[in-house]
Amino acid sequence: MDSHRAAFVAEAEDGVTDLNNALLALEADPEDDAAMDDVFRVAHTLKGNAAAMGYEDVSSFGHALEDLLDAVRGGDREVTPELMDLLFEGVDAVEAMVAEIEQTGEVSTDPSDLESRLRAVEEHGTVDPDTDENTDEDADEAADADAAEGADTETEEPDDTADGDAGIDVPEPPAAMTGFTDAVYAEVTLGETAMPGVDATLVLRALEEEFGEYLTRPDAEALENGEYDGSFDAFVADADPAVVTEGLEALTQVATVRTTLVGDRSEPDPDDAEPDGSTAEDANGTEPGEDAVHDSEPSEATDREEIKSIRVDVDQVDELYGLVEQLVTSRIKLRRELEGTGTEPETLDELDKLASSLQDTAMDMRLIPFSQVSDSFPRLVRDVARDLDKRVSFDIEGDDVELDRTILTEMRDPLVHVLRNAVDHGIEPPEERETAGKDPQGRVELTAERERDHVVIEVADDGAGLEADRLRDEAVEEGVEDRETVEAMTDGEAYDLVFHPGFSTAEEVTDVSGRGVGMDVVRTTARDLDGSVSVDSEPGEGTTVRFRLPVTVAIVKVMFVDVGGTEYGIPIKSIGEVSRADDVETVHGDEVVRHENDLYPVIRLADRLAAAEPETAAFGPGATAATDGGSAENDDGSDAGGAATAADEGMLVRIREETRKVALHCDGVLDQEEVVVKPLDGPLSGTPGLSGTAVLGDGDVVAVLDVVSL
Structure with a gap:
């Protein structure tokens, strides 16, 4: 996978997670303007990046998603559970298309049906709009409104766009602009992105195709390498400010554009000297035709922010870690051989320190925050609760705690299973909770906490809890244990029965959980990672599943x-x-x-x-x-x-x-x-x-x- 595609996929995956969480916040509080702005911003970025990379299906679908969100933000569409279901379905479609791009570089999913449903809800408020007289009247009113808007546009007084934005401080143009006539200066600001070089390259390509001759500061090479601070200067030859503004604003990568005329940049008269007898070039300290940043402006190299992080393929990290493992083994072998000769040179001690330092660095590189896994869980809990007609609040604490990538990868599915169980088996229906004197909305909490060289992860709910006696009876009925054995068990030991293969407390099988598979795999996975898992419960109060896992492995x-x-x-x-x-x-x-x-x-x-x-x-x-x-x-x-x-x-x-x-x-x-x-x-x-x-x-x-x- 080439670097641009990898960068697009990485940012798109982050965007999908951000969009899910922003939609969850909007669903919880439809009046949350900040959440609405976050939703719209992320959707706009996803659409723009897809268009920049040439993935038109994703871009077109993202446009439909963005338009519907715009209708919600404008108050034309109300936030309802059905609308949110459709938006979440749209996010899932984007996620599926991004996954295909990652695998093959192409999109095979056809999102046209879902795109039509998004458009229908945006335009009519429903997937199947009525065709009665009211609809026709609404259409007539919309047409009248459009006509009125057009009339207003036609009678609107012209602004000063012919000469661009008033009051712009035009920086000294590059010396290479000699010969430009009717040049336009544009202050171009790009939107937030993880691919600044790609976005700048696409803007430069548009300038070249539409206007031909132009110059930028920083120069094109620096922009294509992403070496600029969000905005850059462009000088376009033989152009009109309004045309340049319109052309650049049409690009999804561009956030804002400010333009103005620079004036005639024809060859200066040699007799046009400065008061002290020097030419303009002399005043600026450059030779004629020299394309350099003037001394009066700060150097790009000194102002440029240092790159703080880089993207590294996980295979490369694993390869480095494998080499460190070999180094550790070789170091042990060398020390044992030298001990056999009765010598221990100081150089070997230095090697020990270097190898240990390299080992620590390599292990730290494998550590990733818990949020890499937990960010997808709010959406999971929301969907499961909605399928079961339950009301559940979900909180995460400690998502910045770091663990080894391998451990997090292996633990994702067990955590998904435990969370599903918490909502399905743990949290009671709203009516049942109210009868028991509880808040009709249940609560599930996921916490991660570092304890020395271990991390403790807990999934806790305030649901019905587990009854130790019922577990004992179920174990005997299913032939897991005999009566004498279960009667001798403490309540804590009885809770551990849920980890026995085939054991389940579900009264009926659902699509969510309760098929008697899963919890044994949960325990096996934790043990394979040199960790442990336990269950603690209080009938009527809730259940806590606690994992204790090492921070690193190997x-x-x-x-x-x-x-x-x-x-x-x-x-x-x-x-x-x-x-x-x-x-x-x-x-x-x-x-x-x-x-x-x-x-x-x-x-x-x-x-x-x-x-x-x-x-x-x-x-x-x-x-x-x-x-x-x-x-x-x-x-x-x-x-x-x-x-x-x-x-x-x-x-x-x-x-x-x-x-x-x-x-x-x-x-x-x-x-x-x-x-x-x-x-x-x-x-x-x-x-x-x-x-x-x-x-x-x-x-x-x-x-x-x-x-x-x-």
Whole structure:
């Protein structure tokens, strides 16, 4: 995709999002003039950009959309739910056409039917206008009004456009204008755009086609590169100010034009000297014919604002990130090889610092604001609520919080599902809410908050909430759990039943949700991203779905531990303390360790990993999978199952309380290092206790443990 098309698509996508949100604001308050202005401005920009790029179908359709909005702004059409539905349908059509342009560079959608409906509502107030006498009378009145307007136009006193706008300060024309006669000066201001170079190029092309000889300041090359501050000067030869004004105002890229005559710029008489004997050229410090900015004017280079950001294709960012991953692995390999020789030069420490700095920069480049995903959610909630005849207000907080692009991409669909559930299952119909003493309009809130190296995203509603007992009964009826198990569950554990595959609390299947699929995928997605999801609810008060996700992925700092001769990695961010295993106690038959008057259950990794799937224990050198029901043995023949390990031997890795209140027992703690963690694919994907694998510098593959699901 060429750069101009990519820029158009990027701006159009932003415009579609802005238009959706502006229409939502207008629907909420039809008297909001600012919202109306925003809607009209965005629609006008979309139409203009499409015309500039030659996408006539999009431009024509955008024109119909803009005309209808103009009728609304002028008070000729009332903001009704039906009108808003039509406008939203129009925005969806624009979005579809932009998507086709991104994929193929062409528009295959035929929007003519919807365009006709937009025109019908703009002209008649309805898609199917009446054909009775009233309509004819309205048409006659409109014709009379048009005739009267024409008469007024004809009798209107001529203005001073023949000489352009009065009072314009004409800057000193470029020296190259020597020979121009009847030149017109135009002060041209372009509208807001993300493609200043493209817009300026189209204006220059129109000047050349319509007027032929002209000059600009800055020069044409600078304008085509977008190196100007919103406006520029144009000097057109042998032209009339009114014609230049009309020609430029017809361009959608142009916001305002001010013109005036410059006068005769024929070759000056050499005898025409300044009082001091110098010529005009001498006074300006330039040679005749030199096309330069006069010294009396500020230099464009010094006045030009520095470009603060650039657009970079995501594939390039991913490629850079992949190279950084390789650099991290190579750095680990180099350090291990040098440690083997007993030398550690200072240069290696410098390399560590440079690699870490590059890694941080590359990871920051992948961070994008939550708004990149959440901006489309207000429209989603609005459409779902309207389909279900519910009244719902929707608020977003923390949309400036940044997360890794991969995480946001993967989390979009789960968040969409949870939001749909909140409106469909959570929020009650208006009559039911009023009966319960609630505001007939429900409330859904989406919040994102940064907590150290994690982001917490919550979807909360003030709807009917979940009843733990009903969830227990549903679980038994659907065969998810037996009665004895669900009766032993706390309410929090009962809420987690909604994540079981096939489990649903919907009384009837709708097109929105309730088919028993989705929430299990929501949890799986969160776990695959090394995150978690939980549900909290209060019957009659509402429900909150809480996601806890890492800010970034892939490169993490881990502590390597020895379990029966095999290395495993534990993320440093999950570790609270490391100590010798000499304080382990047995309480009611279970091993625990005390910390600040709290008891932490002890998980012996040798037992837990040996009991897992064969592949789980098969990482690293010297590991033999136990596939026959027996225990795996180390290279020295000792039992890897941990049965022979005394209670006071080995090390304890206590996990942070907020992550999971447990202590992991291992045979020893080796070292810690930053590693590139690759997610598990294929049959190993979703294996409990594993978050991925890391390739060390010597080629060994080490399993990185997921302490939450272990």
